[in-house]
Amino acid sequence: MAKQSSKTISKAATPVNLQVRETKKIMLYTQKNAETQIDIGKQTRIGENVTFGPSCKTISIGFGCFLGRDLYIDVEHLTIGDYTTIHHGGIIHGIETSIGHNCWFGHYCIIDSLGGLTRIGNNVGAGAHSQLWSHMKFGDMLAGCRWNSSGSLILEDDVWLVGHSITGPIKAAKRSMLMTGSVAVKDLEENHIYSGSPAKDITAHLGLQFDDPDLEQRQKNFASLKAQYAKETGLSVEAFLDVSSFDPVTANVTQFNLMERTYRPRYTQDEYGFMRFLLYDRAKFVPVN
Template sequence: MKMSNFSEVKNPETKINVADRTFIGKNVVLGSRCKEINIGYGCFIGNDIYIDVDYLTIGDYTTIHHGSIIHGIKTQIGHNCWFGHYTIIDSLGGNTRIGNNVGVGAHSQLWSHMKFGDVLNGCRWNSSSSLTLDDDVWLVGHSIVGPIHAKEKSMLMTGGVAVKDMDSNSIYAGSPAKNVSDKFGVQFEEVAYEEKCRRFLQLRAEFCAATGIDEQLFVLVDEFSQQDGVTQFNLHERSYRPIRSAEEYQFIKFMLYDKAKWLPALAA
């Protein structure tokens, strides 16, 4: 348990696991309902964040900016996610699952329940359910979503309010949000493997020229193998074999978040 990483842990029985190279800012509080908190490698948890969720898992290289709130029962956040300032992540509906490479702009709200009016006196609006954001979903700033399923690569434009599921690689806008892909196209286009290789080698060259780090520390492979001291990247799988070196950490951070995102294929 690394309680020293947090300004306050209100439940002394909370199980806490924070991986290396993860930064936790000032005034980050774990509330009384927290039972188990797992935060991955290379994350950034900003200042003035309140976490009060029974079970929280955060993958590697995820950023949660200042003033955000995470509360509820079970929240799962994948690798390489980015949450802007003052984001609310709610899982009081039971389970909020956020995939890998998900972006959520500042002042956004992710809800898994809708409760307030008195059921005894006839209020019809009382519901809770799971909230799921699949891989590569992007909610641009000031977005609000209810307990929906946003499918892989879907995107919600600034100020959108999504109360229904979002289709894969489609763009939504408005309140309530509607599919506007016929006007804006899709979030992701197909890129040929050869072009991906060219872009990777260009990124590697730019990074190494700026840092003086040897390019041969980062190699492209079709299959992972045991190579000591070298980080292997597989474009087919969009993954890498982490060795947790200082050079690898710098290169991954250089690519995040808008150049390239990689999922760890094997434990270091």
Template sequence: MEIRNSSTIVNLGEKTLLDEKITLGSNCKKITIGYGCFIGENVYIDVPELVIGDYTTIHKNTTIHGSEKCEIGHNCWIGQNTIIDSIGGMKIGNNVGIGTYSQLWSHMKFGDMLNGCRWNTKKKMVIEDDVWFVGHCIVSPVHAKKGSMAMLGSLVVKDMEENEIYAGSPAKNVKDKMGTQFSEIGIKEKKKIFKNYYKSFILENSIREADLEYEELDEVQIRVGNTRFNLEERSYWPTRSDYEYKFMKYILYDKAKFIPVVK
């Protein structure tokens, strides 16, 4: 990793993997990356402060730049060749997917203001939990609400409403045609699905049930080994055991995502 500012403070969580070809630019002052993350090759970071939660993946050739703080939550997946601009500020929630070749812009400027150019703005972009930009999306500094989704190639210029789907250029709400990203699943069905994940995990990894026990603690809580999960709140109490790490990696990113409970 190349660090161009000798005073940059870097805090890395355990089991976080960084490619050697990562650059921290001269504007970087503090970089905090959580537990179990992965940052791929040729990722360029140049923001004064970057905070990344646990189990977030940033693939190769991604650029994160700007003059304001950039926050990225837990369990996020950022595809290769993505641009994240934090000149106006950037806050990305938990469980957010940003597909390959997407661009998230928090500012717009180029034309001469002295010559009367009307387009010179910056605004903090807010992306709430479970938002999904499928890929090749270009996004202006909008507020993308929880569970909203933009289909492949969308040009997003307006705020996105909760659990609704957008498509096109400019992107329009297509909920009437495509429905929503998420549908309701009852707790009994969630428990059934989660137990199947557990069974598949121990089978594929040749783990005995006695070594990684499964127990239903109450209506919504499950224990896998020493780790307790709340299926209703999508939370868990980390133990940082090797089994927990392997299980979390197994269910990410398309099976289930859980947010750590901070004591």
């Protein structure tokens, strides 16, 4: 994960009032363990009644994120990349959870890592009321119950759980898609679409989630997005350039590589506004140094 901008670090007793100068937004959360290391990126907003539970040891939240109200987070180690949104009422618990950049979770989602590790890549979406499980256990093993499993849950880049979706400790390959109300108990193949309980591959009926536009088409679409942003906001878009490779000495512009879907961030206010305009369904770019 790319290096993030400077952050505000908290190691304090509950509750915590945290003033972030860049957003002029008061963030109020409860910290059950005074030893928890909490590292919060600039331009990140946290809603009311967010709780970091007693199991939390290290929490790192990137630039420009949003955590909605009434979240309960009780995972030993949690890392969240830039521009990730987790809406209200969700639960994150377990041992180790890693969430990438530009992810979006609807309200009342559950993200579990009691199985050991839950790793969620970049640009991953999970609709409201989705449940991501790394373990399945309850039945009496002494009495002969055969159902007891735990392990890593891996969602690779651009996975989309449309909503009310449930996964077990599986691997969802990049760009795979799970339709509304589906239950995935087996691995999902790259760029395939699944539906049902248990989920079955329906790609032959619906096609792939992603096509692969060429550079010319991407440049045309990116120029159109910049023009739309300029029209809606009245702001200049001259600082947003598409490039084939990054120039480390170029200042005062944000460089975007359209084929690799990466950008070289400056973490400025104008860039922040443009990135928020792009997310989450127009375009997603992952930061690189």
